[in-house]
Amino acid sequence: MIGALIFLRLTSLKNLLLSRFRRLKQPKYLVGAIVGAGYLYLMFFRRMHAGRPRGNYSTTLAGTLPPDLLPTAIAIGAFILLVIVFLAWIVPDSRAGLSFTEAEIAFLFPAPVSRRSLIVYKLLNSQLAVLFTAALITLFTGSWSYLGGNALTHGFGWWVILATLNLHFIGASFVMTRLMDHGITPWLRRFLVLGLVLLAVLVTAAWLWRDLRAPVSSDLANFRSAANYLDGFLATGPLPWLLFPAKLVVAPFLAPDTPSFLLALGPALVVFALHFLWVLRSEVSFEDASIAKSEKRAAKVAAVREGNWRAASGALKARKGPFHLSPLGRPEIAFLWKNLLSTFPLFRPRTFALAAVLIVGVHRWLARDPGNRAALVVFPLVAAIAAAYTIFLGPQIARQDLRSDLANTDILKTYPLRGWQVVLGEMLTPIAILTGVLWLVLLTLLVSFHPPARFAWVTPGLRVAIGLGLFPLMPAVCALQLLVPNAAALLFPAWVQTMRDRTERGIEMIGQRIIFVAGQLLVVTLALIPAAAGALALVFATQWLIGPIAAVAVAAAGVFVILVAEVACGVWWLGQRFEKFDLSSELRP
């Protein structure tokens, strides 16, 4: 029977890989794959080939881990593992449920397959995911080469840790289910586990009190002395015994070379095998919880595929409207009202107003004392970072527009509205959210940023004029930015649909996302050039006549007109596209 299950897994894997390769025939996937592969090579593989990364703090500070610190490192790793294991016995409150897909449940649960065979199938199945995760972590932690070893020992080391943890979680969930069957509620179990942990802590503390002196300043003078003290601490009382199995599990990962790795691998695999046997011999009914888990996951995947992140997070609750929606008035406002309801209730005018009051209030309070000068530097710094994030990533995060409503286009198109009205209405919510954030950023810069002395020509009056001049431009800038992803949603809906589906993975998806963000930045930069040129020309031409402050105001007005014109053209054009849009034909293969 297990042969059939392995066949299922391997055939599914083979078909998945084949379909991934086949879809590379489509240019969007091929280009995405090339860009994604290039990105991964530049970010990770080249670094691994080149050995240690340049300028990495660990290499400059310590080279590789000195051999005498290895036991301490292993003990620290084991301690972390122990904490994770402890949480696995405390946190869960539901019955054991193995992760099966809906198809697996439909085919395997009614089939003459023993419960043990299903467990073996799931365990083997999960190893693929664990291997993949281990490979990913190895890629992302390539810079941890100061720990010694190489990519292979780290990769297999991660696999041993993750696979054993995975088994432990399953085994723990089985035991907890059995406890529930015996009438021990989750809270009683937590109480018992916490009691046992408390007992271990008390015994250890008593032992430490007897055998270990309190740390003195020389113990914490440098890293090595602190490590030595910690070593003594972790070797006291029952701690070495408690940490022993966990140490065996982390030892392969921390092995400094291949022979040490092979030596450490044996005991680690014994711990793994014991866990495997433990799980396999557990006779626990997991079917009900597995079905519930599978349905929940399927609903979540469906919600994510529809771009409904709030539903996917399970946080969907009826909520009061953000403002009173009168039945008469501009219909575009109805979209703002609707889409604000789809976001977190944080994005409301009163929240932004409160944040503004806080920013100004805290800054003024800190500014009263000259000793707070260092703290005040944080304000413009944080504002600059927030501005960069909002401008570069904001339009990708604030998606309460056409991107989220693509599935509803049939209904939107029956409304008695022109295409541009729907497009504008749909864009209003992310415009409002991003504008609110950027206004807070501007306010922060306005109250906290003072140009250095060499920019003395930027008088306080001019600074305020520039700041105030930028405020009305923000909605237009945000609208300009949002035109690009909304245009992509209408022009390349299949592309946007695939990218929106976070369940889709692979280097081609990484590449597609990189291309998309780069394309957006390019288009927005090009669109801002006429406005920037206009601003410079206006300032240059008028400052001699009306002074710099008035020139800034004139330039801001000019830029505003240019940006609004660009946005209006973009919205009108997108509206035309929306009127001709047919999602069903766009998504045809």
Next chain:
Amino acid sequence: MIEVSGLTKRYGSFTAVHDLSFAVRPGEVLGLVGPNGAGKTTTLRCIAGIIPATAGHCSIAGHHLAVDPVGAKRTLAFFPDEPRLFDYLTVRQHLAFVARIYGVENHEAIAEPLLVELEIADKANQLPGELSRGMKQKLAIACGLLHSPQVMFFDEPLTGLDPLGIRRMKDSILQRARAGATIVLSSHLLHLLEEVCSHVLILKGGEKIADGTLADVSARFSNGEPGVSLEEIFIRATGGSET
């Protein structure tokens, strides 16, 4: 009230609907029938202004759909087979949203009896996720009826409804037709057509096979045999296959 002439919809080289012409007057209920892939839903989506026709002319309540789409849409309501709702709006919020879109000033006075009629008044503050499939369908219908449309398009209106819901839906369609509405519905359920429709239009492969009153179409395909069922007529008309 609905006038369609020469309607054609092509997707690349594939023709979904070809040179289709028909008219539906106020008080009439036209049933669109045909095998899978006959072009029923495409026809409905074209004449509801959801997708542009490749060629042809369509007029809704006197408004040329291509020239005055906003005017035409103000008079119509489209009910898809799968209710399309906004997950984060409650029943009442859906109605408030639709009221603003259509500018229905006294929407609360209209909405309350509608909710009662559709038996979802007690669900007014619930999200679609908390409603059954039938309840969602009812909410979609309430949204569509809020602006008192003169023209209604139903795509498989009975999908997902329980027997009582089916009875009420049929009554509701007939009641609105009697009140002067022009109704087009597409369905595979021939008994629905027999009970509700005054006229029928049979499509196959995107082309019109027959249209007229039920009696006319029956007479055409019964070959003089008495008591031929609509199912038999449908099979004879479409040749018993999809293509």
